[in-house]
Amino acid sequence: MRRILTRVLPLFAAASALAACGGDETTGGGLSGGAPTRTPEPIEGQAITLVTHDSFWVSPGTLEAFTTETGVTVTIEYAGDTGQMVATSILTVGNPLGDVMYGVDNTFLQRALDAELFEAYESPALVNVPMSLQLDPGHRVTPINFGDVCANYWIDRFGDDLPVPATLADLADPAYRGLLVVENPETSSPGLAFLLATIAEFGDGWEKFWKSLRINDVVVTASWDDAYYGEFVSGGGDRPIVISYASSPPAEVIYADPPVDIAPTGVITDTCFRQVEFAGILAGTTHRAAAEALVDFLLSDTFQEDIPLNMFVFPASTTAVLPQAFVDHVVLPEDPHTLAPADIGANRNAWTERWTEIVLR
Amino acid sequence: MTGVPRSARVVAVALPAAFLGVFFLYPVAAIVGRGLTGDGLDRLLGLPGSASFRSVAWFTLWQAVVSTVLTVLVALPGAHLLARYRFRGRAALRALTTVPFVLPTVVVGSAFAALFDRFGLDGGAFRLRHTVWAILAAHVFFNVAVVLRTVGAFWEGLDPAVEEQARVLGAGPWRTFRSVTLPRLWPAVAAAASIVFLFCTTSFGVILILGGPTRATLETEIWRHAVWRGDLASATALAVVQLVAVVAMVVVTNRLQRRRAVGGRQSARRPQRPTGRLLGANLALLATVLLLPVAVLVERSLAVGDGYSLRHYGALADRVNLLPVPALVALRNSLLFAVVATALALVVGGLASLVVVHGRGWVSRVFDLGLMLPLGVSAVTLGFGMLIALDDPPLDLRTSRWLVPVAHALVGIPFVMRTLVPTLRSIDDRLREAAAVLGASPTRVFREIDLPIAGRAVAVGAAFAFAISLGEFGATSFLPRQPDRLTAPLALFRLLGTPGDLLRGQAMALAVVLMLLTAACVLVIESRGRFGSGVVRGDL
Numbered sequence: 001m002r003r004i005l006t007r008v009l010p011l012f013a014a015a016s017a018l019a020a021c022g023g024d025e026t027t028g029g030g031l032s033g034g035a036p037t038r039t040p041e042p043i044e045g046q047a048i049t050l051v052t053h054d055s056f057w058v059s060p061g062t063l064e065a066f067t068t069e070t071g072v073t074v075t076i077e078y079a080g081d082t083g084q085m086v087a088t089s090i091l092t093v094g095n096p097l098g099d100v101m102y103g104v105d106n107t108f109l110q111r112a113l114d115a116e117l118f119e120a121y122e123s124p125a126l127v128n129v130p131m132s133l134q135l136d137p138g139h140r141v142t143p144i145n146f147g148d149v150c151a152n153y154w155i156d157r158f159g160d161d162l163p164v165p166a167t168l169a170d171l172a173d174p175a176y177r178g179l180l181v182v183e184n185p186e187t188s189s190p191g192l193a194f195l196l197a198t199i200a201e202f203g204d205g206w207e208k209f210w211k212s213l214r215i216n217d218v219v220v221t222a223s224w225d226d227a228y229y230g231e232f233v234s235g236g237g238d239r240p241i242v243i244s245y246a247s248s249p250p251a252e253v254i255y256a257d258p259p260v261d262i263a264p265t266g267v268i269t270d271t272c273f274r275q276v277e278f279a280g281i282l283a284g285t286t287h288r289a290a291a292e293a294l295v296d297f298l299l300s301d302t303f304q305e306d307i308p309l310n311m312f313v314f315p316a317s318t319t320a321v322l323p324q325a326f327v328d329h330v331v332l333p334e335d336p337h338t339l340a341p342a343d344i345g346a347n348r349n350a351w352t353e354r355w356t357e358i359v360l361r
Numbered sequence: 362m363t364g365v366p367r368s369a370r371v372v373a374v375a376l377p378a379a380f381l382g383v384f385f386l387y388p389v390a391a392i393v394g395r396g397l398t399g400d401g402l403d404r405l406l407g408l409p410g411s412a413s414f415r416s417v418a419w420f421t422l423w424q425a426v427v428s429t430v431l432t433v434l435v436a437l438p439g440a441h442l443l444a445r446y447r448f449r450g451r452a453a454l455r456a457l458t459t460v461p462f463v464l465p466t467v468v469v470g471s472a473f474a475a476l477f478d479r480f481g482l483d484g485g486a487f488r489l490r491h492t493v494w495a496i497l498a499a500h501v502f503f504n505v506a507v508v509l510r511t512v513g514a515f516w517e518g519l520d521p522a523v524e525e526q527a528r529v530l531g532a533g534p535w536r537t538f539r540s541v542t543l544p545r546l547w548p549a550v551a552a553a554a555s556i557v558f559l560f561c562t563t564s565f566g567v568i569l570i571l572g573g574p575t576r577a578t579l580e581t582e583i584w585r586h587a588v589w590r591g592d593l594a595s596a597t598a599l600a601v602v603q604l605v606a607v608v609a610m611v612v613v614t615n616r617l618q619r620r621r622a623v624g625g626r627q628s629a630r631r632p633q634r635p636t637g638r639l640l641g642a643n644l645a646l647l648a649t650v651l652l653l654p655v656a657v658l659v660e661r662s663l664a665v666g667d668g669y670s671l672r673h674y675g676a677l678a679d680r681v682n683l684l685p686v687p688a689l690v691a692l693r694n695s696l697l698f699a700v701v702a703t704a705l706a707l708v709v710g711g712l713a714s715l716v717v718v719h720g721r722g723w724v725s726r727v728f729d730l731g732l733m734l735p736l737g738v739s740a741v742t743l744g745f746g747m748l749i750a751l752d753d754p755p756l757d758l759r760t761s762r763w764l765v766p767v768a769h770a771l772v773g774i775p776f777v778m779r780t781l782v783p784t785l786r787s788i789d790d791r792l793r794e795a796a797a798v799l800g801a802s803p804t805r806v807f808r809e810i811d812l813p814i815a816g817r818a819v820a821v822g823a824a825f826a827f828a829i830s831l832g833e834f835g836a837t838s839f840l841p842r843q844p845d846r847l848t849a850p851l852a853l854f855r856l857l858g859t860p861g862d863l864l865r866g867q868a869m870a871l872a873v874v875l876m877l878l879t880a881a882c883v884l885v886i887e888s889r890g891r892f893g894s895g896v897v898r899g900d901l
Contacts, residue, residue: 049760051841054855057683076685077760077841083588088841090591091395091749097759097841111591184574186585221491222569225857230470230490230570234860248860255861258666265860310683312859349590360575 043290044071049098050294051077051282053085056103057310058303066297072290082108082189089282090115096282099291102144102298106135106276106338107192110345113140118280121292125299128317133276135341141278144298147313148246148336149193150272151180152265154233157240167270168201171241172212181219181231181239184360186352188223194243195355196344197273200337210358220359234265246272247312250329254309269333277313365803374724377713377732380705383756384767385735388746389604395749396597404598418602421578424493424568425561428500432557433550435501435650436508442643443509444516454644455513456883457651458506459824463832463850463879464658466566468857468872469499472654473571491573499567502650504560507825508553511780514821515549518784518814548618548783555614556779559607559736565835579603583739600742607737608730615729618783655876662869673863673870683859684852685844688871691852692878698848699830699882702769706826707819709770710777717778718785732778735771743768744839760841765848768836773826780825784818785811824883831879849875 056076063074077098079085086108089101093115104112112118118140126134126142133143151171157179158164165176183191199206219239221227229235232242234252249263279298281291297303304315308326315322397405408414443455461469473489489495523545527537543550563580577585579599587596663669677688684691710732717729735743747768751758758764788811796806812819834850842851849871856868 054851055858057685076844078844079841080838084839087588087591088745088748091593091745092752092759095752097748186589187569187574220574222574226470226570228860229857229865235865244860251860255859255863257672257861257863257866349592 043287043293046071046287046290047073047075048100048285048287048290048294049075049077051079051085051089051096051098051101053082053103054078054080055311059306059310062303062306065302066294069297070290070293072287072293074294086112086117089117093117094284096284099282099285099287100279100294101282102277102279104141104278104280105189106274106278106341107189107196107344107348109135109141109278109341112280113341114345116283119283119285119288121281121295123292123296123299125296125317128319129299130316130318133316135276136278141280142295142299143276143316144279144304145307145311145313145316146274146276148272148274148333149190149197149243150246150331150333151194151268152232152242152244152248153268154240155264155266157233164266165241165268168198169209171271172209172216174216176216176241178217179239180213180216180241181221181227181237182213182243183224183227184220184222185355188221188227190224190243190245192348192352193273193275194271195351196339197271197337199351200273200339207354207358210355214359218359241268243271245312246331246333249331250326251312253329254325263329267331267333269331269336272333272336274336274338275313276316369804373712373716374720374728377709377716377728380709381731383751384747385738385743385771386731388750389738389742390746391750392742392746393597393601393604396593396600400594401597401601404595405601408598408602414599417577417579417582420576421562421580422606424496424500424578425558428497428504428561429554429558431497432501432504433508433554435646436505436553437512437550438643439505439509439647440513440516442640443513444519445521446640448640452884452887453880454647455510455887456824456880458509458647459828459883460655460876460879461503461506461651462825462828463875464654464872466499466570468658468853468869469502469654470495470571472657473498473502491571491575493572493576495571496567496576499571500557500561500564502654503564503567504557505647505650507557507560507776508550510821510825511553511556511776511783512546512549514780514817515783515787516546517817518787519545548786551614551618552779552783555611555618555733556736556775558610558614559733559775562603562607562610562737563739563835565740579606580739584741587741587745596741600739603737603739603742604734607734611730611733611737615726615733658869658876659873662866662873665866673866674874676863676867677870677874683855683864684847686847688849688852688867688874690845691847691849692871692874694846695831695849695875696878696882698766698769699827701763701766702773702830703823703826705766705770706773706777707823710774710822710826711781711819713774714778714781714785717782729778729782733775736775740835740839743771744836747840760843762846764840765837765842765846766830768840769830769833770826772833772836773822773829776825776829777819777822780818780822781815784815788814820887824886827882827886828879831875831882 056078063076067073075098079088079097082103082105085101086104089096089112096117101117113136120138120140121142122139123142126139129143133146135141135143151165153164162175165171165173170176171180182194185192185195195206198209202209219231221231224244227242228244228248229237231237231239232244233240234242246267246269249265249267252263252265253260279295281288281295285291299317301317301320304317304320305323307313307315307320308330309323312326314332439458443451470490473495489498519542524537524541527541528534532540562578564578565580565584568576568578568581579602583596583599583603586592586599662673663671665672677692679687713728713732717725719725720728747764748759750756751764758767793806793810796810797803801809832850833848834854837848837851838854847855853868853871853875856864856871
């Protein structure tokens with residue numbers, strides 16, 4: 001059930017991402033008409049600011065490559081987690097903290113679009129990005145990476161007498177009573193993604209599923225670290241299933257101390273929800289041309305190939321080659337759950353309120 | 362402050378007023394104004410009718426009251442010990458008590474859990490995780506130092522002869538404490554308790570992480586609405602309630618503090634050595650509350666696989682994975698910010714204290730109230746307020762390196778004032794008059810009388826401002842920041858955000874280093890203060 005990736009992964013990623021969104025490759029296919037004409041504005045010597053979330057991390061020298069190439073220097077401005085970054089940017093709309101924002105995901109996308117945070121820009125580099133990731137046909141945002149939020153399990157706790165749960169529905173099976181810890185979707189990003197996965201899977205039946213989870217003694221925490229380090233086996237807790245990322249097992253290997261060969265955790269691929277992260281040019285920038293160049297750079301192989309081992313997500317561009325250490329341990333779910341950003345934007349507050357009533361009250 | 366030059370008086374009033382106005386009142390007014398112009402006003406008017414709001418408001422209030430009472434009860438015996446007795450390790454113990462300020466909630470939470478686990482208490486009926494007991498215990502842990510130190514510093518200055526007279530006249534120890542000590546101690550107790558209360562009102566990580574997902578306070582609700590629901594209107598309505606409640610609370614405690622203030626005489630008495638049993642009992646209590654979680658932390662920072670090693674410490678100088686700069690750079694940043702924040706807090710808080718003590722009528726009361734408010738206002742309100750208010754030249758400070766120390770100073774100022782004001786008030790006016798009669802100028806009186814006597818209080822206030830800045834997370838996380846300005850608490854949070862024993866070990870090592878750094882700095886700051894006050898006490 002665990003799929004170890006091979007070198008053909010970029011292709012596979014593209015295919016699965018396409019499959020995930022029901023093959024809407026006919027929309028917005030205007031890219032074949034070639035790159036939009038670039039204003040020949042000289043950008044050399046300009047300094048621009050990239051507003052991003054706290055999880056943004058690149059190898060030393062990566063952004064310097066952009067400076068060498070274009071003469072534009074980039075300052076990073078961290079604005080908290082994704083929710084905080086979007087809230088901050090909505091407050092400062094029109095007088096933004098920077099020129100480009102990187103890291104808004106599909107769960108927050110609609111809110112950002114509604115607030116008119118971004119100026120449209122169709123990067124020529126989008127030719128290498130699967131259409132299924134291009135969630136805004138108006139190109140106000142450009143997909144840069146994607147990853148999955150999935151249930152993780154502690155391998156040693158499962159075996160012949162207790163097989164690893166295979167599906168979302170299994171988690172509500174009495175055989176798995178008292179094993180699961182989830183994060184509150186009102187206060188945690190993976191918690192929200194998991195709720196969205198159950199809504200995508202069960203439709204209106206999601207409420208019934210969560211009622212069963214509650215009967216099955218699910219534990220809820222406010223944040224990812226409290227779940228992973230407080231309740232999950234990895235941090236000394238006693239729950240062997242936690243909502244985390246598909247990339248958590250590779251992190252358990254890469255950041256193991258002392259080193260290990262095999263991750264102590266695995267991913268239940270049927271439970272995954274796909275998160276796509278985007279970059280957008282912030283409305284009100286005074287460095288439009290340099291901002292466009294930066295968005296192009298974020299989709300270049302230099303940047304894209306630096307993403308996996310630093311941020312533990314997949315590059316959006318199919319031309320990027322994945323590092324072996326990532327490929328060796330990471331799992332890419334074949335058919336992750338998705339929901340349209342507009343649906344999420346319109347319903348998330350109502351869904352999470354209803355969830356609170358069902359699970360916490 | 363009769364006789365003080367008018368220009369000096371103007372500066373003493375204008376500087377703190379300008380600081381508070383630009384960096385607190387204006388940003389808060391801007392964000393509240395923005396929120397209320399939308400649907401915020403309707404939301405605000407709708408709050409009293411909402412059952413969930415009433416339960417949140419009630420929980421916010423009672424957990425803060427109970428936390429404060431418990432903290433005072435746990436801390437008073439220790440304050441007595443530190444004030445009245447001299448023993449080996451006294452300075453170290455004092456420094457140690459400020460250490461919890463720099464420890465991240467999730468680390469303290471897991472340390473407590475490990476502790477309960479070790480004694481087999483965290484199972485069945487005694488489960489601490491995600492209960493209100495966890496919240497109360499953590500609030501005592503984080504705040505015990507506030508009472509211990511502010512009350513202790515004041516207590517030290519009270520003349521024990523009065524108690525001795527009461528004992529000679531036949532009063533028992535409890536009666537003596539209740540009728541003689543407590544009334545004189547009251548201003549300091551009220552001052553410390555009001556700080557603890559505000560801290561518990563706006564506490565965030567403790568409620569969210571230790572209290573579990575079903576418990577919410579105004580502070581966590583403001584954050585949830587503003588950040589997670591994108592609902593500025595509701596967040597603002599709650600922020601207004603929080604603001605009004607905090608103003609009311611500070612007005613009440615300020616009154617209590619003034620009305621009950623009984624002038625104390627400063628003492629030059631040498632502290633005595635405690636009896637073995639008293640020392641033992643008090644130390645055991647403090648150690649349980651403070652030392653054990655710290656010990657768990659140290660153990661974890663050293664654990665590598667099945668053995669122990671210093672490897673995680675060695676890694677701090679390198680570029681730690683997932684951090685934009687090495688952890689040592691984050692520590693250096695934190696130190697620099699703390700130095701600047703402490704200096705700002707001392708200047709602004711010191712001047713404001715003088716205005717509160719010597720100023721007239723409403724000016725004194727407004728300063729006493731206004732500079733307390735930043736403690737009771739949510740980090741979201743202040744952080745978002747600064748973003749939208751300080752965004753135009755000449756005040757485009759949103760990405761300025763000064764914003765973080767300024768935000769830290771706002772939190773540190775109340776500590777400086779709450780230690781300084783009761784002490785300044787307790788200085789016998791006859792002492793000042795005597796000096797004036799002997800021909801000393803008002804500045805000289807201040808320099809030779811007020812400053813030396815207040816030296817200990819200033820040192821305690823400075824130590825708090827410093828430790829708080831070193832450990833500040835909430836307001837810092839709401840301000841935009843560049844990678845090379847990462848602070849140590851943010852680095853810790855970042856390291857704990859990804860799985861892997863290596864990252865966790867480095868986070869624990871960083872926490873221990875931050876803790877040692879705090880203790881060392883507090884020791885240095887306080888040894889200076891003691892020097893200043895010691896000289897003059899000897900002269901008295």
